[in-house]
Amino acid sequence: MDIFFQTWPWYVSGFLIGLIMLTLIYFGKHFGMSSNLESLCSMSGLGKKISYFDFDWKANQWNLIVVLGAILGGFVAANLMSDPTNVSINPKTIEQLAILGIDAPNGKLAPDVLFGNSIFESPKSILILIIGGVLIGFGTRYAGGCTSGHAISGLSNLQLPSLKAVIGFFIGGLLMAHLILPLIF
Amino acid sequence: MKFIKYLLVGFIFGIVLTKSEAVSWYRIYEMFQFQSFHMYGIISVAIATGIIGIQLIKKNNIKAIDGSTIMIKDKEKGSARYIIGGIFFGLGWGLVGSCPGPIFILLGAGVFPVVLVLIGALIGTILYGILKDKLPH
Numbered sequence: 001m002d003i004f005f006q007t008w009p010w011y012v013s014g015f016l017i018g019l020i021m022l023t024l025i026y027f028g029k030h031f032g033m034s035s036n037l038e039s040l041c042s043m044s045g046l047g048k049k050i051s052y053f054d055f056d057w058k059a060n061q062w063n064l065i066v067v068l069g070a071i072l073g074g075f076v077a078a079n080l081m082s083d084p085t086n087v088s089i090n091p092k093t094i095e096q097l098a099i100l101g102i103d104a105p106n107g108k109l110a111p112d113v114l115f116g117n118s119i120f121e122s123p124k125s126i127l128i129l130i131i132g133g134v135l136i137g138f139g140t141r142y143a144g145g146c147t148s149g150h151a152i153s154g155l156s157n158l159q160l161p162s163l164k165a166v167i168g169f170f171i172g173g174l175l176m177a178h179l180i181l182p183l184i185f
Numbered sequence: 186m187k188f189i190k191y192l193l194v195g196f197i198f199g200i201v202l203t204k205s206e207a208v209s210w211y212r213i214y215e216m217f218q219f220q221s222f223h224m225y226g227i228i229s230v231a232i233a234t235g236i237i238g239i240q241l242i243k244k245n246n247i248k249a250i251d252g253s254t255i256m257i258k259d260k261e262k263g264s265a266r267y268i269i270g271g272i273f274f275g276l277g278w279g280l281v282g283s284c285p286g287p288i289f290i291l292l293g294a295g296v297f298p299v300v301l302v303l304i305g306a307l308i309g310t311i312l313y314g315i316l317k318d319k320l321p322h
Contacts, residue, residue: 010226013205017227018234020198025242025257027190028249033286037310052314065188066195067289073199074208074293081204089211090220097214109203109291110210110282115298126301128280133288133305134312135277140285141313142270142320144260147284150271151228154260156235161260161267168271169278176279177217184280 005083021152029062032149034140036060036067082107100185113185128184135172143168199290208290210282217279266322277309 021031039057047054087105094104102111112118119125140146143165145154151169154162205227206212216224241247242255249255278284281302283291288306291299313320 007206008201008204010205010223011230013201013207014227014230015234016197016201017205017231018238020194020201021231021235022238022242023194025239025255026247026250027194028251028253028255029191030257033284033289036289037285037306038314040307041310041314046311046314050311050314052317053311062188062191065191066198069192069195069197070199070202070286070290071195071293072192073196073201074203074290075199075295076196077200077203078294081200087206087209087211089215093211093215093218093220096218097211105209105211109206109208109294110296110299114210114281115291115296117297119298125298129298129301130305130308132277132281133302133307134309135273135280135305136283136285136288136302137277137306137309137311138313139270139272139274139277139309140306141310143267143274144270146274146286147228147278148286150260150267152231152235155232156239157257157259158236159260161263164264164267165271168268169275171268172272172275172277173213173217173279174275175272176276177214180276181214181279 002083005081006085007088017152018156021148021156024066027062030149031153032063032145033067034137034146034149036063037137038141039064078109100182102185139172198286199293202287202290203294208283208287208294213278213282263322266320269321 024031038053039060042053042055042057084107086107087109089105102113114125114128145165150162150165155166202208207227212224215221247255283299283302288299288303
C-alpha cells in the first residue's frame with residue numbers, strides 16, 4: 001500500500017496519462033487543457049466585446065467537466081494519498097535552490113516563497129504568479145495548445161507543428177530556469 | 186449523466202498528475218535543470234502509449250463510444266505561432282511551474298495562491314484574443 005502514497009513512478013504515471021488521452025479520443029473528444037481558458041472567457045460573455053471569444057462554449061462543456069474532475073482529483077490526492085516522502089527531488093537541485101533562497105520541498109508540492117499562504121502580503125510574489133499566468137495563457141493560446149494538447153496529444157499523433165511548439169516550450173523554460181530565475185530570486 | 190465519464194477521467198487525471206508530482210513547481214525546475222529523469226520519463230511514456238494507441242485505433246478502425254468514426258484533427262500548418270507562442274508558454278511554465286492542467290489541479294490540492302496564476306492565465310488568454318489578428322501565425 002505504501003506505493004500508493006509515495007511518489008508514483010514515471011512509467012506508471014506516463015502510461016496512465018497516455019491512457020487518459022486515448023480514453024478522451026475514444027469518447028470522441030481530445031486531450032487539451034488550455035482551451036478551457038478560452039471557454040471560461042467565452043462563458044463570461046466576453047464574446048460580445050472580443051470576436052475571438054464569440055463561440056459556443058457549451059460545445060466544450062465536457063472539457064470543463066474534466067477540469068472539475070481534475071480539481072477533485074487534486075483534492076483527494078493531496079489530502080488522502082500523500083506522504084512526507086513526496087517530492088524527493090535531486091539533492092543537487094535543493095542545494096541550488098537554497099542559493100536562490102527558495103525553500104526545500106519537505107513533502108510540499110510548491111515552494112512557500114512562491115505558493116505559501118503568506119505570499120498575499122508580498123507584492124513581488126503576487127506579481128510573479130500573475131506574470132507567469134499571463135505568459136501561460138497568452139503562450140498556450142498563441143501556440144494553440146500546452147503540454148497536454150501539443151506535447152502529449154500532438155506528438156502522439158506525430159504532428160510536426162506540435163514538435164515545433166514543444167521545442168518552443170523548452171526554449172522558453174530553459175531560458176527562464178537558467179537565465180531569468182536567478183535574476184528574480 | 187453523460188457528463189459523469191468526463192468527471193471520472195478528470196478525477197483520475199488530477200490524481201495521476203498530483204501523485205506523479207507533475208504539478209510540482211520543484212519537478213518542473215528539476216526538469217529544466219536536467220537533474221532528474223522523472224518528468225522526461227513521464228512525458229516519454231505518455232507519448233509512447235499515445236503513439237501505439239493511436240496507431241491501433243487507426244489500423245483497426247476502432248469506433249468511438251457512440252459508434253461514430255474517430256477523427257483526430259491534424260494541427261494547422263505553420264511555424265511562427267508554434268515557436269513564438271511556445272516560447273511564451275515555456276517562460277511561464279519555467280517561472281510558476283504549472284501548465285494549464287496543474288493550475289486547476291493545484292487549486293484542488295489546496296495550493297490556493299495558484300488562483301493568481303489562473304487570473305493571469307485568463308488575462309493572457311484575453312490579451313491573445315485582442316491581439317490575435319496583429320500577430321504572426
